[in-house]
Amino acid sequence: MVAAEAGVTRSTVSRALNAERDVSAATIAHVREVAARMGYVPNRAAKSLASARSMAIALVIPEPGVLALADPHLVAVMAGVSRRIEDSDYLLNLMVAGDSENAKIMRYLTSGVVDGVLVASQHSRHDALLHLHDLVPVVFSGRPTEVTDPPNYFIDVDNARAASVAANHLLSLGRRRIATITGPEDMAAAGDRTDGWRAALVAAGLPADLVGVGDWTALGGAAAMRALLEAHPDIDGVFAANDVMAAAAVSVLLDAGRSVPSDVAVVGFDDSSAALSARVPLTTMSQPSEHTGEQMADLLLRILAGEDVPISTVVESHLVRRASA
Amino acid sequence: MVAAEAGVTRSTVSRALNAERDVSAATIAHVREVAARMGYVPNRAAKSLASARSMAIALVIPEPGVLALADPHLVAVMAGVSRRIEDSDYLLNLMVAGDSENAKIMRYLTSGVVDGVLVASQHSRHDALLHLHDLVPVVFSGRPTEVTDPPNYFIDVDNARAASVAANHLLSLGRRRIATITGPEDMAAAGDRTDGWRAALVAAGLPADLVGVGDWTALGGAAAMRALLEAHPDIDGVFAANDVMAAAAVSVLLDAGRSVPSDVAVVGFDDSSAALSARVPLTTMSQPSEHTGEQMADLLLRILAGEDVPISTVVESHLVRRASA
DNA sequence: TTGTAAGCGTTATCAG
DNA sequence: CTGATAACGCTTACAA
Secondary structure (H helix, E strand, O other): OHHHHHOOOHHHHHHHHOOOOOOOHHHHHHHHHHHHHHOOOOOHHHHHHHHOOOOEEEEEEOOOHHHHHOOHHHHHHHHHHHHHHHOOOOEEEEEEOOOOOHHHHHHHHOOOOOOEEEEEOOOHHHHHHHHHHHOOOEEEEOOOOOOOOOOOEEEEEOHHHHHHHHHHHHHHOOOOOEEEEEOOOOOHHHHHHHHHHHHHHHHOOOOOOOEEEOOOOHHHHHHHHHHHHHHOOOOOEEEEOOHHHHHHHHHHHHHOOOOOOOOOEEEEEEOOHHHHHOOOOOEEEEOOHHHHHHHHHHHHHHHHOOOOOOOEEEEOOOEEOOOOO | OHHHHHOOOHHHHHHHHOOOOOOOHHHHHHHHHHHHHHOOOOOHHHHHHHHOOOOEEEEEEOOOHHHHHOOHHHHHHHHHHHHHHHOOOOEEEEEEOOOOOHHHHHHHHOOOOOOEEEEEOOOHHHHHHHHHHHOOOEEEEOOOOOOOOOOOEEEEEOHHHHHHHHHHHHHHOOOOOEEEEEOOOOOHHHHHHHHHHHHHHHHOOOOOOOEEEOOOOHHHHHHHHHHHHHHOOOOOEEEEOOHHHHHHHHHHHHHOOOOOOOOOEEEEEEOOHHHHHOOOOOEEEEOOHHHHHHHHHHHHHHHHOOOOOOOEEEEOOOEEOOOOO
16 A cells, blocks of 8 residues: 555545544644555455455346436436435445346355445346345335245335225226236236235226236337226226336327326326326326435334344325326 | 365366366266255355456446336347357356446446446446456447547447438328437437437438437436427427437327328337337337347457457347337 | 454365 | 365454
8 A cells, every 4th residue: 555655554544535543633634645646546356355345335136227217216216225325424326237147246246345235126037136145235116026034124115005096096087997007927016016906996896907017118008908998998097106107108098099087087107207208297106205215214224233124114195186096 | 165065176176066187987976966956056266266257247237227228228128138148158147237336236247246348328427447458358339438548449320320220201191390319418429329319310401409408218208298399389390319218209299189191290210129119119229228238248258268359249120110200 | 343264155276 | 076275355253
């Protein structure tokens, strides 16, 4: 460590640069001055090897790149995480994990380069992530697909309840043939929303038979809507599990000559930017996406600091009325 | 290293796990079997400290989080990078760098945790990145704002030429009051596009006075369009420096009662997803965004492998005609 | 408050 | 082909 040319030993330099304690103020100032002048940057690998901490946190998005980043909810979660981590001492590593490189990522996450892991949007096919917490603290956004023995920390809305609220709103509008466009079947949040929608219809004495499986994307949502409409032209209400699919559904409906909301009322989920840029502004279930991200980061930071935190945190969701329903 | 319990020394384990050479096939098989059984994951910090390589690459997006991820061009670049890196031995670290944490990021990039850096969307206010290549190989997407002494590697379209093509297309449509909505003034690509637009108008003997400054975002594009329209109601053509702003401009025009393209013709840039989801499908200058990402990654990988590569790589752009012009 | 010295978990050099 | 042994650059008791 060349900075020892400041007239002191490496230990002192280390202390001056990090601890701020057990060193005289004068030494601190001097060492820092010299370090700055020499453009010294501590080697992070050596640092974490010696201290057994990396001061880095990984945010894992287990989705093929492009897909994930087209989802405003996920992007907002990322922004929240990023903001909260920024003003901590930790550094954020964003990893968009396509299916292929899952093993690679797992190896990375367990190799000691990160002190904690944040997982957004977990699918059941990525169940390795569920057991990652044996080796490093993990916080999920969205209920994990499986309850593990030491349970996983997570932040989520009450998806089933929120979906029921959405379905009930459509019912209160007098709709009787209410379909749902779901998220991917291997995600807990998606399943919960479908369950909530079904419960509301059943409670109203209606059959819950109109289900189109989507995948959060506009393409998937449009395809589901088209199939639904063709098989059941009498549809008069749609609850889509996110705004992106809802917006796509609105497009399909309009193109098919139906008016929204008079012929078919549509409710989305997320209250994301997609809700406002849809051809008909969407009525939707709000979800504090960015706040969720901040909460995830905050929780992890606290776990890392040794605090005790609750396993699950429920964030609020409520109906936001706009033009589509 | 517990795996030494396989009956050999650490050295042999290391060789068996990495090199595949200087070890007998039998030993390799045995060691790997034991390692797998024990769930052994090499410590990455120790590894890079000893080998002086991290096998990681950083992709830096020097934009405040949300902004960047709302830009389909950037997202596509990211996807391309990600794809190319995935099937290399390197690991990708995505860092969205808000203004605040610039120093933090610079320290990270120079601390030896990454072997190379990819920079998307560089602004002149982030000029520290321009000199990063003294310490670690760097490849930019988009011409850097400044020519440094050892020059920086970059991939870009010929922005000025492409902008001229766009402006000339509007001219060929008989438009005479052609405005431009620019990108942020501190980005080279944005400036080049404005220059190209200006050159075309001047060559046609027209004044190039209608300039609205945008920032790549829908909000910025809409604001610029509104201001332009108010100050110059006679506008009959608009060249927006990206599709997102072009789409926003179309919205503003329609809401102001102008029809597109009859009253005002609009040309965008990128040929991104935004071009198709605009209220009037956009005529735009294509840019192979995802390919650009792949090229960036490829170039860096080759530099890392010790190959000689060209400083600048120009990718193709051409006019894509749709409804808006 | 500062120095000394022992690691941290790997790779790499050099013998054997 | 394999085993010792010395780094890698830093932190951290433990002494001084």
